[in-house]
Amino acid sequence: MIRTRFAPSPTGFLHIGGARTGLFSWAYARHNSGQFILRIEDTDIERSTKESVDSIIDAMDWLGLNYDEGPYFQTKRMERYKEVIATMVAKDLAYPCYCSKEDLDTMREEQMAKGQKPKYDKRCLHNKVVKPNVTPVIRFKNPESGSVVWDDLVKGRIEINNTELDDLIIARSDGTPTYNFCVVVDDLDMQISHVIRGDDHVNNTPRQINILSALGATIPLYAHTPMILREDGHKMSKRTDAVSVMQYRDMGILPEALLNYLARLCWGHGDDEVFSLEQFINWFSLDNISGSPARFDIKKLLWVNAQHIKNYPNAKLVDLVIDVWTRNNDTVLKDVENNQYLKLADVIDFIKPRVDNINTLAYQCSYIYKPLIVTNEDIENHQTPRVHELLSKFGTGLSQLPEWSLEAIKAYIKEFCAIESIKMPELGMPLRLKLCGTTQTPSFDNIVYLLGQAEVTKRLNS
Numbered sequence: 001m002i003r004t005r006f007a008p009s010p011t012g013f014l015h016i017g018g019a020r021t022g023l024f025s026w027a028y029a030r031h032n033s034g035q036f037i038l039r040i041e042d043t044d045i046e047r048s049t050k051e052s053v054d055s056i057i058d059a060m061d062w063l064g065l066n067y068d069e070g071p072y073f074q075t076k077r078m079e080r081y082k083e084v085i086a087t088m089v090a091k092d093l094a095y096p097c098y099c100s101k102e103d104l105d106t107m108r109e110e111q112m113a114k115g116q117k118p119k120y121d122k123r124c125l126h127n128k129v130v131k132p133n134v135t136p137v138i139r140f141k142n143p144e145s146g147s148v149v150w151d152d153l154v155k156g157r158i159e160i161n162n163t164e165l166d167d168l169i170i171a172r173s174d175g176t177p178t179y180n181f182c183v184v185v186d187d188l189d190m191q192i193s194h195v196i197r198g199d200d201h202v203n204n205t206p207r208q209i210n211i212l213s214a215l216g217a218t219i220p221l222y223a224h225t226p227m228i229l230r231e232d233g234h235k236m237s238k239r240t241d242a243v244s245v246m247q248y249r250d251m252g253i254l255p256e257a258l259l260n261y262l263a264r265l266c267w268g269h270g271d272d273e274v275f276s277l278e279q280f281i282n283w284f285s286l287d288n289i290s291g292s293p294a295r296f297d298i299k300k301l302l303w304v305n306a307q308h309i310k311n312y313p314n315a316k317l318v319d320l321v322i323d324v325w326t327r328n329n330d331t332v333l334k335d336v337e338n339n340q341y342l343k344l345a346d347v348i349d350f351i352k353p354r355v356d357n358i359n360t361l362a363y364q365c366s367y368i369y370k371p372l373i374v375t376n377e378d379i380e381n382h383q384t385p386r387v388h389e390l391l392s393k394f395g396t397g398l399s400q401l402p403e404w405s406l407e408a409i410k411a412y413i414k415e416f417c418a419i420e421s422i423k424m425p426e427l428g429m430p431l432r433l434k435l436c437g438t439t440q441t442p443s444f445d446n447i448v449y450l451l452g453q454a455e456v457t458k459r460l461n462s
């Protein structure tokens with residue numbers, strides 16, 4: 001059985017790099033009819049918060065990355081880690097170390113003076129001196145020779161000489177287990193078959209494999225996925241970039257589009273740029289993940305989002321648009337409810353091919369129901385002496401059109417401009433302003449058609 005896990009540390013919100021890792025783990029399990037586990041790595045008590053846990057879980061829900069088990073919390077598994085540490089000491093796989101910070105500093109300085117790489121010299125392993133007033137840390141007895149080798153499913157074969165590795169502290173002097181050790185016990189107990197995680201963890205892997213081997217465990221397969229960088233190639237930062245998954249929701253990105261874009265960042269299926277989650281699950285394999293870092297391009301994300309919006313069910317978009325209005329305390333919903341003629345789903349259907357995010361969709365729908373307040377600048381730009389006369393003539397003609405179809409409206413507009421000897425924009429700009437309160441609307445023949453004969457006449461006469 002394929003079992004993967006996503007193991008975020010709750011020291012902040014879920015960021016897009018984490019979401020991409022979670023997505024790959026999730027998709028690998030789903031593709032192989034396996035199981036996907038959510039594990040919260042909250043052993044860093046000082047930095048872990050309940051808000052972060054909640055925000056990670058909310059983001060997973062919003063993205064639709066459903067898990068079969070969990071969330072497991074490492075803080076609830078302390079007894080288990082301590083039990084494994086005790087067994088390891090009893091079996092001579094780990095040992096107490098009484099060295100003080102000063103001892104370690106001196107050791108380090110001496111090694112550096114000799115031009116050696118600083119490393120714990122295993123003195124407490126070899127001379128079993130017990131210091132009665134000192135509570136020891138516990139160190140893992142790392143093999144002294146040979147090497148750790150694994151075939152990383154993204155990076156290929158990696159080999160690390162054991163002489164490079166320290167005897168890792170697995171329990172602090174207060175008995176609490178350390179990070180790498182908890183990961184090992186969890187991956188073992190949770191029977192994880194594939195560890196898919198960010199490549200900032202590559203250095204932990206040989207240490208974890210050695211501990212797993214000492215425990216007689218089957219070693220999972222590892223896939224270390226590359227980082228997501230900013231467009232300019234620098235690391236993304238919380239201060240200057242939108243890194244939280246939920247910021248993208250607030251920007252009007254659909255979860256399907258965000259996942260599509262994140263998937264495509266360093267994985268590919270031919271030239272396919274836009275795909276559904278079902279397609280992604282069907283196509284996904286670890287073989288075609290590229291090893292080099294990807295660059296985040298917001299314009300591309302918005303383009304992918306626009307493609308998803310075009311194909312999104314109107315009923316779902318109705319909910320999302322209402323959500324945006326509610327969040328913005330926009331009162332337009334009352335106008336929507338009072339309008340017998342314009343169904344929100346139809347308005348959305350008309351606007352959606354022209355927008356690249358849900359906020360713009362909501363905004364453009366709102367001025368269809370309720371014209372915006374016109375700015376002075378707009379009035380100055382478009383109030384020519386003839387405008388009022390033109391609009392009133394145009395309105396009278398429109399109200400008498402025998403047939404209300406887009407074709408009939410287009411033909412009427414053409415004829416009207418010819419008779420009045422004006423160019424389209426001379427009519428279009430003030431017309432848009434009068435009907436919607438803004439000149440930034442989709443093509444005005446469409447707006448006129450959508451509003452309907454009665455509403456257009458009413459707005460032109462107002």
Ligand code: GLU
Pocket residue numbers: 006007008009041183196197198201
């Ligand atoms: N908790 C680690 C992190 O948030 C992930 C550890 C792992 O996947 O092994 O980066």
